[in-house]
Amino acid sequence: MTTSLSVETLAAAATEPITSAGNTQLGIAVLAGIAVIVLLITRLKLHAFLALTLGSLALGVFAGAPLAKTVSSFTGGLGSTVAGVGVLIALGAILGKLLADSGGADQIVDTILARAKGRAMPWAMVLIASVIGLPLFFEVGIVLLIPVVLLVAKRGNYSLMRIGIPALAGLSVMHGLIPPHPGPLVAIDALHANLGLTLALGVLVAVPTVVIAGPVFSRYAARWVDIPAPEHMVPQRPSEELERRPGFGATVFTVLLPVALMLMKALVDIVVNDPANGVQRVTDVAGSPLIALLAAVLVGMFTLGRAAGFTRARLSVTVEKSLAPIAGILLIVGAGGGFKATLIDVGVGQMIMDLSENWAIPTLLLAWLIAVAIRLATGSATVATISAAGLVAPLAAGMPSPETALLVLAIGAGSLFFSHVNDAGFWLVKEYFGMTVGQTLKTWSVMETIISVVGLGFVLLLSLVL
Template identity: 70%
Template sequence: MTPTTLLAAGAPALPHTDSDTQLLLAVLLSIGAIVLLITKLKLHPFLALTLGSGLLAAVAGAPFDKLLTSFSTGFGATVAGVGLLIGLGAMLGKLLADSGGANIVADTVLARSGRRTLPWAMALIAAVLGLPLFFEVGVVLLIPIVLLVARRGNVPLLRLGIPALAGLSVLHGLVPPHPGPLVAVDALKADLGITLALGLLVAVPTLIVAGPLFARVAERWVGPLEIPTTTAPVVAEREKTPRFGAVLATILLPVVLMLGKALADVVIDDPKAPVQRVFDFVGSPLIALLAATLLAMLTLGRAAGFSKDRISQTVGGSLGPIAGIVFIVGAGGGFKQTLIDVGVGNAVSEWSSKWHISALLLGWLIAVLIRLATGSATVATITAAGIVAPLAADMSSTHAALLVLAIGAGSLFFSHVNDAGFWLVKEYFGMSVGQTIKSWSVMETVISVVAIAIIIPLGWVL
């Protein structure tokens, strides 16, 4: 039976026949093409993923009309499930940035920190702000603060910079509502509340090791750095600013609501119970983020003295920059669905069972390889989730959530010259390529390895 027959018939499993070789060749060629198009030809990942999906189906022998159906179905389902959440997260992050709420959090925490505790304070700030902010936005907001504090306190730059970067990166890779974890949750049909709870559980020790502790090592490896003056922050004076408690409550609201839903599912465990139905509604990702965004208009926008028009402009202005992310995520969903429909997922499931490879380790390894090749954590997460999705079909909700985290951890492994984040960090800190590898690249690897070292044992005991 060929992959074409399987696709047309909708067969649920792929037997080990010679067609396995054809499927393996299709996967390798399509991923190789995506890597080549992104890294060498500098093609936008949306186009690269779209073309890679076509190559995958063609080599696997799928008919053209089935390819279009698979890709469009995966694209639409992913954008419908994730795109709204990315948009709401962008709105919340934009209000946080423009209102000065991010600076309020940073100033409040730093004012209560001594020289020795500054690295830990910076990690805490990054973790809190990293919940609603995309990684790149967090870097733009936080690094000028890092430079300013390092200059004023005469503290080595990397001693503060590494904890800040680690806090942003850990949250970006492991904790919803960031795009990568959201896509993996959607692909693996994992419970978002459980994933969030376990993600925070894994994130805390990972951040401690990769942040304040590794900062000391990175500081010795790289040596003293001159604090750049070109990226010094320009702090705008505001007559009105949000209050620290209101900012913190707004940031944490969606987290509390989603965790409350997960707790109600465990404690009450009765879908018909009125209390659980309430928690299921308010704790759904869409409602939780919508509530936080609406609250932010008051606690951040109005508190900063924004007019209604200014708030509307701020919210609207947040959507343009994320259009590319939504299209990349959607194309990744199309590629994922194509992988599933040609039978790759079922083949991987059987290979994993035959070779006795842990699903968590397999998901991590696949994400690592794609991350190294493409430089994109999001592409690595999307592709790895699509490949191992059938493994999650028979998993408990806890183990499906751990598989999401394993993939997320793998997607952070060793950022290097093909990753835009690498150059962003290099330029902000004024480092050479070698210094950036010794600090940023190794820090990303520490995050990935420490996280999977925590996730696999959790799979044994939970």
């Protein structure tokens, strides 16, 4: 699957650009727009929302587009992106807050750890992180899981890296490859990919990737960096505040419900493949991301909240507190959509069509490389995903659904490449684990790179059979 195969299909989807700039000027404008975003985030430490906004305006200026039309393109893209994924992000935040506040997350952790001993512990940590990481944002998952990692390492006398790396790998893979996390959702929306199919293929890629980057790599990481859990960071568990906690089975059922509904829709679409069929019409509704996540939230209010003894007032407070922290995420995601829309409207799609006639670079590899470059420059997996999706969106026009889904996964894999000092996650891991910058680079950063490269490898293997 190369970019040259998509040229004919792209021609039909091309729209009238808002500027008459040639390909050279447009190329310079794209580089300038991205450079502005990178410099504002990395050098001036400006919030990604403001950086993306200013970068979009700079892109329009360098492309010679009227400022009014540039503003219109940006705001239109922002609005459509938030409309597409904003509600999903909000529902995911509510579910994650219910999971944490009710003690459901602790119940999952305690139950699995009680059954895992010795060599099975790294695999248990992967399972815990992957399950909990499904509905939680990456930063929330880190804050929730790292104290557990430190406790397990301290009380069980395990190597910190042997336990920590698998947990971090599980969280990171979920964040980069599996919807309903913001990055994959935005890429799915930008490339018009099938969510259920992307989710199914994402799971196929995620499982072997997390095994290699987690339990397997942790053996080497534990040799390279052999440090104990820092005493001052090991949490002292307070006495149980809740009278009771939700059951393990009910908690896992609630967490996996939206994933199960979306996978069911994908399977029925493939097997039945008849929009008029009654079963498919039901699963199309039930498996839509909005309904699937809404169902999980409503179920979670009973299986998690009420099971923990929450009153209606307490449930209301939990929902309210879950929404405030996602304002920044919504703004970043929306601004990324605005940047993507500006890229398309200034004529970057036509430029890519013109240049791609003689390209021999596989589209999947191109998408991965773009995401890698932006990830290295900005340190943000979300910014890398939404920017790369905007740049390669024209190439997805007319692609079969499986190829579009794999394109989303290639971008997601690229967005995780080599986390370093400009990534907030880098510093979270460093401080929690009490490592030096060099030790963090040899463990966390290498782990992220393994996820990115191995993930791309499995995406390319799937592309040979789909």
